[in-house]
Amino acid sequence: MDKMNDAKRQTLALLVDNEAGVLSQIARLFSRKGYNIEAFSAGPTENPGRTRITIDVYADEPHTELLCNQLRKLYPVHSVKRLNTENSIYRELTLIKVKAEGSEKRNDVMQIANIFRAQIIDVSLETLTLVVTGDSEKLKAIENILSEFEILEIARTGVVAIERGKATINDESKERGEFNYGKNVL
Amino acid sequence: MRLTGAEILMECLLEQEVDTIFGYPGGTILYVYDALVKYKGRIHHYLTAHEQGASHAADGYARSTGKVGVAFSTSGPGATNLTTGVATAYMDSSPVVFISCNVAESLIGKDSFQEVDSTGVMLPITKCTFQISDVNKLADTVRRAFAIARSGRPGPVFIDILKNVTAETAEYEFVPKSEHKKSGMLDALYNRNMADLHKPSVDEEDIDKLIEMIGESEKPMLICGGGVVRGRAHKEYNEFLNLMDAPSAITVMGGGGMNGRNPLATGMIGMHGSQASNIAVNECDLLIAVGCRFSDRVALDPESFASQAKIVHIDIDRSEINKNIATDHHIVGDAKEVLRMLNSRLSQQDHTEWKKFVFSYPTETIYDEGGDTLNPKQVCDTIARMVPDDTIVATDVGQHQMWAIQHFHFDYPGQLLTSGGFGTMGFGLGAAIGAKAGNPDKAVIHIAGDGSFRMNCNELATVQHYGLPIITFVFDNQTLGMVRQWQNLIYKKNFSETNMDRGPDFVKLADAYGLRGRRVTNQKELAEAIEEAMSCGEGYVIDCMIDIDEMVRPMVGGGSHITDFMKL
């Protein structure tokens, strides 16, 4: 099986223990299997003991399943869910610093910002700093347009995603039961 | 009760009913060894020649007794010396708790003397690692480590205790083993999936579906994997096998999972599998694999493996399902439980025709009767004839390992100790020491090659000191036989760096360690040597001279179709 055949961008949502070394353990699993993480974002949840992680990775269908299976096996991992654009909402946040000297250029940038509903959070004589939220395509689009001016710096959060509808990451399933069995018969 | 960290560790080991430890002291673990003296009589410590020996001994102890093995080491090189043994235990799912101490908290992260990121090193080769920097969490973490090591699919767990923690004191309260799951972090771990634990753990529908599939099958085939051994499900497996009336192969790890003398046994499967096993797998219409992960040495070519069959995978580890081989049906659960459920619903099957077909192929390699020299089968047969039937066999890795598994019959879990997954040369002697320590009433033999034996023969010192009557059989062909075999077949006889035409003289080596030994070149001498070895009551080395070009037969090349036997 060639990893790159039919590979597409996959989004995984993980709920893990908030402990030292957990991120490293998860990152290592990806590198051990030879997968490059495209985007990774980890943040606390409403429960102080848990961190929620969203990972974007290029992989084909069977390998994505394998990765999920390996992740589920790790002790600090509580649940793993695969998300896709049909069942989930994706958002990403970007900070972009653009060179805009002179009032004319500044106005141009501000107009573009308006179209994309980007906020301007910092202005200096030579630069403007914008914040934009949206899905990856929107961010790509604004980046492209702004590249006409000089982009000085970009920081992106990586995607966060959440399922539409009632489903949450805590849902039970048969597969999850099977994992817990293997993991926790003490 | 107020105790030091080191004493708490000892008390926790007693909670786990640990009475045997293998290890090697050093700077950071001194407080622990200091406390060990107070527990003399209750905890027996084996001082090995090298940390690697300790790691294999703890592993061999665990594999042969079914209990959790324990090994101690100091920080830095002590911990890294353990790693080969840790990885060996990990690949073969052996429950061992490795305990090492690291430098004191004030020195961590400063590249101090003998400091290494032990938990970082161990992370990819253990089920779980813990670093303990708070003495109040020590007892709880040790309990958790043992529970994880033996739970589900067993495996090694590594605990790194900072030196200051072993000296600091904390309140310790005895908690009996049965109460552990209600205490501390384990309680949380347990509670996390409470709902699941209350559910019947094996899905009844999955069982029914398999029963249905068995009913439809005319040519079923079974594979007994390491999961049957780890789950100690040999009785259930034998019953299942007889009900199925189908041929059954073993994997390297599955040796001892079924009665090796059962007429339904086809021997080993895979790269050096018997013709009967490999052909049966290729021809069957239903393949039931129990506790086997279809490694590349078993399945060889995953695309064409058992291509005519519906494949059913029974495993305790969900992530093994569909990992190497796409399956048609799976049951997740403990082998013992799944097999018991299957046995209670399965009616007696009859596959006379199919058996006749499978057993028309040989289940064991056939050799020419040599003249006055030894061939591998003769060595194995002579040993098997002379030692008790329940003798524990520990092997190293290479040709001798394959010969041992091909020609010995194993009947119960823990009878065969071998590094199947990781292929660790030098595993055998340590494992034999661990097995003898755990099974003082059983005979233990160590099967080695000259290459493997040379790697960790330093443990003869341990054999001698503790008076362990382990007989080492060296299949001495003056070469790295398995590598030479590949060079012979695949690398155009370019025998690069595989000749072992150098010392030591193993008989003199045994003598140097205060043991007896003998070199043998034919069956008569071999029988005499075994006689002497068995009656002398201490360690003994028998150097069995065999031909340099002897090969493991049959052989199927890696990645080839399972019945494409090479011409040897």
Place this chain on the structure above:
Amino acid sequence: MKGIFSVLVENKDGVLSAVSGLFARRGFNIDTLAVGETDNREISSMTITSTGDQRTIDQIEKQLNKNVDVIKVRRLSDTKSVCLEMMLIKVAYNLSNRTPLIEFCQLMGAKVMKVAPKYLLIEYHAEPENVEDFIKVMKGYGIIEIQRTGTIAMEK
């Protein structure tokens, strides 16, 4: 004190593992971690926040700089930088508290993305402290699920 690091790294496998391993190995704690692409496909940017004393934070910076896959490390001060975090959150509501909930969101500049029969799906981005405060208020309504990006930062 809090350390905010903006790190440019090679976009290849094993880098995240190396960087997070560095933190684990030295006993540094990661509070949040965000990895995103940059305008250059070969380079990813990471923002890492960590808490520790001055010496620890200095050490982290030095160790990061030492890693071969790390192209550039920038330490940001929270006063001279823009720090932002985004989250998606599902909050339960009932008929009586729906209006105040939506009004509160408008007041805070949070976007209500979806009004489902039992919950609202809200997107909110702000400085990390404000995100914390927002979550505290939402706890009063009942949080169903939450997902935060981790902080990203840029010098003003």
